Every structure is written in C-alpha cells, then in structure tokens.
Amino acid sequence: MEEDNKLIEERREKLKALRAAGQAYPNDFVRKDFAKDLSDAYGGKTKEELEKAAVRASVAGRMMLKRVMGKASFATLQDGSGRIQAYISNDVTGENDHEAFKHWDLGDIVAVEGRLFKTMKGELTVNAEKVRLLAKALRPLPEKFHGLTDHEMRYRQRYVDLVMNPQVRDVFLTRTKVIQSIRETLAAEGYLEVETPMMQPIPGGAAARPFKTHHNALDMDLYLRIAPELYLKRLVVGGIERVFEINRNFRNEGISTRHNPEFTMLEWYCAYEDWQYMIDLTERLVRAAADKPTVTYQGRELDFGKPFARVTIADAIRRQGIEGDLRDRDFLASRLKSLNVELTKEHGWGALQLMLFETVAEKHLVQPTFVTDFPAEVSPLARRRDADPELRRPGGDVLRRRLRARARVRHAALRRRRHRHRPAGDAAHGQPEHP
C-alpha cells in the first residue's frame, strides 16, 4: 500500500480532471523522432540554417525540467535516446494549451510536434505547435538537481534510477551486448545452447547452500539449483558434444555488491578437448565481448587485443621475489606468518601456496592473465594434471584457473566454469561430497 501524501493527492486530482475532460491516457500520438537523432542531425546547424530548413519534429518523453515564464515556457523531455528541449508559447502553441501545460508536472509523459529551431543560447529546441499530455505521473520525481542518490532506493527502484541516472542504462546495454557476443561466439564454435532444470531433487555441481521449495503435486521437496553442471554433463554423455547454458543459479548465502542470491552464470562443456583448449576458448570469448581492443577501467588501460598472459601460481609468486620450495609447507607457513596471514594446521602446502599467491601476487595481475597450476588441494573438482603425478602428493595439477585482471568488469553477472572431472576423493580432503 502506498501512503498518500499531498503531492500524490494533488496529482490524483489533476488526473481526475483529465479523465472528466476526455481520454487521460491517449495512445494515438505517433512519435517520429528520437532526441539523439535530432541532435546528431541538426545540433551542428546554425540558427539560420535551421530556420531555412524548416525541419518538423515529433517527439515524446518524460518531462524532466520545466521553466514557465508567463506567456512562454520551456520543457526538457527525456526519451529512450536522450533529452531534447521544447518551447511552448501563447504565440505558436496557443494560449489554451499553454495554460494547460503550466499545470503539468515533472515526470509526466509529454508529446510535442513542431519545427526545430535554436534558442538565443544555441540549444536545439522543438517550437511546439502541438503539445499533449500522454501519461500523467502520479508520483513525484526525486529532486531535480541532486536526483536519486540513496543507494538502497536506487537498487530497490531501478526504474526510478533509470529515469534519474541515464548512465545506468549503459550498464544494461553492456550486459546484453556481452551476453549476445558470448552466444554468437559459442554458436560459431559449434555449441548448442540449452536450458536445464532449475528445480533439482539434489542440488549439485558446486558447494553452496541451496534454497528449498516444495512441489505439491509430487509432494516432494526440491532445491533451486546452485549450478547446472550435472545436467549439462548428462547432455554430453547423451551425445551433445558441445553444450552451454547461460542462466540463473541460486545460492542461499551472503549478499553483497558482488554476491547476489540469484546470479547468472555461463557454463560450457565439450568432449575431446583439454584445459588448454578451454583457456583458448575463454580468451576468444572475452576478446570478442570487448567491443574494442583496449578498455579503460578505473584509470587503467586493459588490453584485450593481444594474447592474454599465462602464468603458473608458483611463477607468479616467484616474480614477487620469493625464492624457495613452493611445495614445502613449512617454508610457505613461515612466509605467510611474516605477512601476518592467519593459518591453521588443516592447511596443506597447496592451500598455503594459494594463500601466498593471493596475498602477494594476485594484486599485480592487472592485465588479462590466466593463472594455471592450482594445487590439487584447492581444486577438488578438477582433473589432475597427467604430466605432474608426484607420487606421494599429487602436485601441480591445474585445473582451476580463473580469468584474472579486470575481465570481470565485462562479465559483471557472468562467470564461467570449465569442464570438470569428478575427483577421486573429495571426502578424503575434507571437502563436502559433490553428488
């Protein structure tokens, strides 16, 4: 229930009057022009050129600003492409319509038809011969100068955020473009896109707390999936040798700006390839998704054009000037202690090596970089490296490599997972058993 306040009540009264006078929400207006197109085409013309050209325009949008000056007024309309100014006057628009316009509110959807001209200050403006109120807004917009800044309100009322902060539209556009690009790249490489069950009897494919729900007809509990992995693998078993899914997963865990209980994830699987292929394909996906070779993010230029660097965890650590046996638990433990990192006896050399990497090396990986050879201890689902058996203690092994650098910018909501083989001994490592 909305609480009524005087501003909304005032607008309701206006709407009531509109209804009494006829159709309050007309839908017969034909919008012919976008603000940005007009600005692109005529913004560079001089006042005289525009006058001679006598260009007619028909625009509509949300009224963001309004300046009433007696016998003439200005309004700033915002449409899906940008903003354009309208001039409403007794002379051209007519006194009756201008008087009506004076009582319209910021936030109303307004249509204007007329000739383009430039004001004394040089702003491209539609000189309204006709002005219509297409939709009355009942709720007031946030303050016109400061806008909507409260973070909670921006996220809870994304539509208001979009109205007041048009740059957030770019976030939506970028996300859609990235996903489209990924679809195109994978399709071109012979992958089939599928959708697998979201409600699963046993939530598998990752270690995470699930949401629980209940199917009445079957009288059975089901879980919202935490990953599509197991179903995608079954499709591979069934003969769909290259398959992917971009879809929601649900994890009943912490919430932050980086962690949403429901988030979109990309997973793909393919037969007859190894981890090197997966790295290469990942690189192709990211490069294609970046619409230009270099991207500036937070003041740093990131180069997606040249081949991505590849480095093992151990080499990344050594580059920070650390010499020693990086598979020696005591050595790693002493280095970590000197860096004030807390550790326990449960941590083996693999976990410690990863901790050391995260402490000293990861922050230096700014450009797109593949980090390889994660210790088996911290890669429970990954296949062990054939070339590095290390009898006593499965060494090197790879498997997990994450796309570092700021590649995650472009994938704000996307994460990829690679083809994984079930390890022989999750439980033995103290990890939860993955079904």
Add this chain to the structure above:
RNA sequence: GGGUCGUUAGCUCAGCUGGUAGAGCAGCGGACUUUUAAUCCGUUGGUCGGCGGUUCGAAUCCGCCACGACCUACCA
C-alpha cells in the same frame, strides 16, 4: 562475521555544549515571451527510524532494536 558511520518534509540536506523544527528543490497562488538546476514574491507540508531511560525539558545525551552505507574477511 568484524570495524566505522548513518536514519530529520515527496527529494537533497542543515539543526552547536539539551530549550520544543529549518533551507533548497518539488507542490500550491502570483509576476515574467529565448529559459538552461530559470528568476522574483507569497504559501502548504514533519509521529525528527522504533522502544525505553536520564532530565523541569530530548531531533540532540544513554541503552536496546530495526534498516542502511562504507571499509574488511569469505562465497561466483
């Protein structure tokens, strides 16, 4: 989870060492025919997040609770 800060009008925010609530914008009324957050005059609007305590007196001090932001650790 830990730390810091915050919650006052529809929006953005002031409000000092406690004295009983303010501005701008929005709204309403008026002036104004090239404005740009238009300007000028007048005016409506508040359970100061909630509960309790201290006090003659609490937006202000104290306690608890709720909600939120930022930093930090972990999960994608």
